[in-house]
Amino acid sequence: MIWDWAFTFEILPVLARAAIVSIEATLLGFAIAASLGLVLAVVRIAVPWTGWTISVLVELIRSTPLLIQIFFLYFVFPKFGVVLDAFTAGVLAIGIHYAAYCSEVYRAGFDNIHRGQWEASIALNLSSWTTFRDVIIPQAIPPIVPALGNYLVALFKETPLLSAIAVLELMQTAKIIGSETFRYTEPITLVGLFFLAMSLVSAALIRSLEGALNRRTVR
Amino acid sequence: MSEQPMVRFVNVSKRYGPLTVLDGLDLDIARGEKVSIIGPSGSGKTTVLRMLMTLETINDGVIYVEDQPLTHVEKNGKLMPAGLDHIRKIRAKIGMVFQSFNLFPHMTAMANCIEAPMTVLGMKRAEAEARAADLLDMVGLAAKKDHYPSQLSGGQQQRVAIARACAMRPKIMLFDEVTSALDPELVGEVLEVIRKLGREHDLTMLMVTHQMGFAKEFSDRVCFFDKGKICEQGPPKELFGAPKNERTRQFLHAVLEAG
Numbered sequence: 001m002i003w004d005w006a007f008t009f010e011i012l013p014v015l016a017r018a019a020i021v022s023i024e025a026t027l028l029g030f031a032i033a034a035s036l037g038l039v040l041a042v043v044r045i046a047v048p049w050t051g052w053t054i055s056v057l058v059e060l061i062r063s064t065p066l067l068i069q070i071f072f073l074y075f076v077f078p079k080f081g082v083v084l085d086a087f088t089a090g091v092l093a094i095g096i097h098y099a100a101y102c103s104e105v106y107r108a109g110f111d112n113i114h115r116g117q118w119e120a121s122i123a124l125n126l127s128s129w130t131t132f133r134d135v136i137i138p139q140a141i142p143p144i145v146p147a148l149g150n151y152l153v154a155l156f157k158e159t160p161l162l163s164a165i166a167v168l169e170l171m172q173t174a175k176i177i178g179s180e181t182f183r184y185t186e187p188i189t190l191v192g193l194f195f196l197a198m199s200l201v202s203a204a205l206i207r208s209l210e211g212a213l214n215r216r217t218v219r
Numbered sequence: 220m221s222e223q224p225m226v227r228f229v230n231v232s233k234r235y236g237p238l239t240v241l242d243g244l245d246l247d248i249a250r251g252e253k254v255s256i257i258g259p260s261g262s263g264k265t266t267v268l269r270m271l272m273t274l275e276t277i278n279d280g281v282i283y284v285e286d287q288p289l290t291h292v293e294k295n296g297k298l299m300p301a302g303l304d305h306i307r308k309i310r311a312k313i314g315m316v317f318q319s320f321n322l323f324p325h326m327t328a329m330a331n332c333i334e335a336p337m338t339v340l341g342m343k344r345a346e347a348e349a350r351a352a353d354l355l356d357m358v359g360l361a362a363k364k365d366h367y368p369s370q371l372s373g374g375q376q377q378r379v380a381i382a383r384a385c386a387m388r389p390k391i392m393l394f395d396e397v398t399s400a401l402d403p404e405l406v407g408e409v410l411e412v413i414r415k416l417g418r419e420h421d422l423t424m425l426m427v428t429h430q431m432g433f434a435k436e437f438s439d440r441v442c443f444f445d446k447g448k449i450c451e452q453g454p455p456k457e458l459f460g461a462p463k464n465e466r467t468r469q470f471l472h473a474v475l476e477a478g
Contacts, residue, residue, distance in 0.1 A: 123314065123384070124334070124387060127339070130338045134338065
């Protein structure tokens with residue numbers, strides 16, 4: 001028999017612990033991506049002379065593989081005296097990588113705000129900080145929740161890359177189990193099923209959040 | 220005219236590439252004066268308001284508000300006007316009402332009216348709400364204070380927009396074709412609010428309008444714009460009754476024919 005249920009139940013607790021690491025990496029990474037992305041998008045508009053620099057930065061990050069960025073933070077930064085443990089380096093790399101994508105999503109959201117909203121803010125003499133906080137961001141976010149949600153799921157599915165720098169997340173744990181027992185079928189299948197289940201759950205959560213936001217804004 | 224004009228345009232020009240929208244405009248507006256700007260579309264009349272509200276930069280000339288320059292001519296080739304702190308200080312004297320209302324759709328009528336007083340003037344919520352309540356009452360919408368813009372008619376939205384602008388206590392109010400986006404039966408209620416504002420407050424008002432009847436009855440002076448210049452100006456009785464300029468005659472003839 002290819003599938004061994006006893007072995008499956010034996011490795012489940014180990015994989016469950018590793019799953020928590022994957023989820024932690026996802027949530028922390030996305031927190032960085034969502035907030036840094038917003039900062040990049042806001043600064044690009046609020047401080048016009050930064051536009052070119054930010055464009056280049058975003059393009060650079062989006063045009064190089066995430067795996068290389070992870071390696072860079074983990075193996076190259078120590079040469080410059082910045083030593084990060086594997087988990088921190090990995091989460092930072094993932095967060096910054098997706099911040100570049102998220103900043104473009106925010107930018108599209110800001111572009112969709114009617115020009116009159118900016119003009120009314122000027123006419124009322126609002127500062128640009130207040131304009132973003134009270135006028136632009138509350139209107140721009142609800143329509144882009146689905147796009148941000150897609151990046152959350154995509155980011156989650158990229159966390160196995162952290163196995164390349166030996167973070168004990170799901171994929172790395174499954175590989176270790178496989179190399180120790182010479183049984184790859186169960187651990188790798190379980191990891192796949194876990195990602196499938198989590199992706200479906202997150203997609204459902206995002207849909208309900210989207211619905212809630214629409215009910216709040218469309219009157 | 221009083222000794223110190225409220226607003227003074229000195230040789231102000233605005234160009235978009237090869238297109239000259241305003242060509243060396245000189246215009247003084249006295250304290251408390253009500254000035255209507257009329258003219259064909261593309262004559263630069265809305266640009267006058269937008270420059271004064273700092274929504275457009277100017278290419279040449281200077282605009283003075285109570286003898287203080289509003290903007291400087293840019294030297295370093297950047298689009299942002301210089302001295303934002305200075306501009307915001309002068310800009311605080313000016314309020315604007317737009318053709319498309321531009322209310323904040325995610326805020327109630329009340330929230331729209333207290334946003335700027337609280338964040339810009341630093342007023343306490345209770346104080347800002349009291350001021351906003353008075354203004355919503357003035358525009359006849361006290362009962363609608365908790366409604367969102369999408370729950371209001373166009374005329375009601377525009378009245379909220381007027382209350383919102385007044386909440387900042389500007390000295391100068393700009394009205395940019397404020398009834399053009401309204402259904403005909405809603406125009407009257409908005410004009411009535413503007414009339415009331417003119418009567419009860421010591422405001423300098425500058426309005427771009429297609430409502431010739433209202434311009435005639437309400438304003439102290441009417442300026443007819445054509446091709447980026449003031450073609451003719453004067454008291455409404457003279458300009459509407461006996462226009463001297465041929466272009467003015469043609470325009471008024473065409474407009475009155477249509478209306």
